[in-house]
Amino acid sequence: MSEMLWSVVVPTYNRLPILQKCLAALEKQTITAPYEVLVIDDGSSDGTVEFLTTHHDRYPHLRLLTQDHAAAAAARNYGIDSALGKYIAFVDSDITVNPEYLQAHTETLSQGDKVYSYGRIINTTNLESPDSEPVPPIPIFTAAIFDTCNLAIARQWLLAAGKFDTGFFQYGWEDFELGMRIKQLGLKRLTCAGAIAFHYHAAFSIDKMPRLLDLEEQRGRMSIIFYQKHPTWEVKLMIQKTWLHLALWGILTLGGLLNDRTLKPLLSWLCDRGKSEVAMEIFRIYMNWYTVLWMYRNWERERKLLFD
Known part of the structure; x- marks a missing residue:
């Protein structure tokens, strides 16, 4: 059996409708190298675990992990610890990616050892077909140093940096803070125009x-x-x-x-x-x-x- 190249870490909490879109897109990857999709359920009460358990045949790359509700940092760390892949891609459960997502990140990471890869993020309110959102012809990237919506990195660097700080017990900044420690290790952020994440937000009301x-x-x-x-x-x-x-x-x-x-x-x-x-x-x-x-x-x- 070939060595696992990728582990896609997807923490989720009560997002079953968009999570199904997320996982369906991750099953359509064009990459030929072995990969796994680790869904870490953070104590959902919307039937996420039951659905994934009974519909596992839809998602052959899926490996389901569960924990009591402890927020995203702990869920991502559980994914990092359990990952079998050389590289880890972080995809939030309200994200749908393009078919070339993992292949594009692979090509970007091949440009060096102490690098991590950051892809494009397109916002959408279209739950039925999030990846139908128009993609601007000229790539637009955020200045965020470490945004887990669309980011890929070798697992060894996450372990070297100490993973996510679970002291961030509410919304915000745990990924940026890890990014500061990744930066202190001397890693450089590379942009990856070919990896596109469609970030679903419910329409404002x-x-x-x-x-x-x-x-x-x-x-x-x-x-x-x-x-x-x-x-x-x-x-x-x-x-x-x-x-x-x-x-x-x-x-x-x-x-x-x-x-x-x-x-x-x-x-x-x-x-x-x-x-x-x-x-x-x-x-x-x-x-x-x-x-x-x-x-x-x-x-x-x-x-x-x-x-x-």
């Missing part, structure tokens, strides 16, 4: 606003852990804890006068007319202001709760 703001609070709280581990100007820019960001988002929201209450009529009007993506981008401006202001107001109190 007014009822999602409280949940979105709760996630921003979680991200603000995890920013404290991130900065505690890496107290640098680079991290301050990442988490937006600077006077520049406070001023920028303050100006764009008129000092917070444009907020979840005052924007609601406009956002409702846009959603009613099928412009939910525009509504989301407008609300995102307030979300940035909300996060930055939350950090400035709660940083010391939360830091003491977390570390004192």
Whole structure:
């Protein structure tokens, strides 16, 4: 039997509809080398484990792992520890990839030893056919140093860096923090235009606003852990804890006068007319202001709760 080349690590929590799309796409890979797909169920209550157990014949590359709910960092570490492949690709369970995904990452990683490969991310609200989203002819890449939506790396470097820090117990920053340690090992990020991830987000609606703001609070709280581990100007820019960001988002929201209450009529009007993506981008401006202001107001109190 040939040595396993790839282990695709897919943590999931209550995302069965889009997870099925994710796994179907991973079964269509053009690569001829052996690969496995490790789904780590993080305590789902939506029937994910039962479905994958009874429909295993649909996904011959699948290896199912389960754990009690412990968040994405622990789930990814479980996948890393269990992986049989030389390389690991991280694919979130709301991601659908193109057929050339693993082959493209393989070719990129062959360019050196101390490198990792970062692919393209296309956002979509199309649950039925996420990979039908138009792909821009000119590749656009994020400045994110280590985004697990579409990233591939040799397993040895994840082990050398110490894997994900499970101290990040809420939403946000655990992948970027690992990226800082990967960077300290001297690895270089290479872009991989041929590996495309279609990232599904449910269309914005007014009822999602409280949940979105709760996630921003979680991200603000995890920013404290991130900065505690890496107290640098680079991290301050990442988490937006600077006077520049406070001023920028303050100006764009008129000092917070444009907020979840005052924007609601406009956002409702846009959603009613099928412009939910525009509504989301407008609300995102307030979300940035909300996060930055939350950090400035709660940083010391939360830091003491977390570390004192």
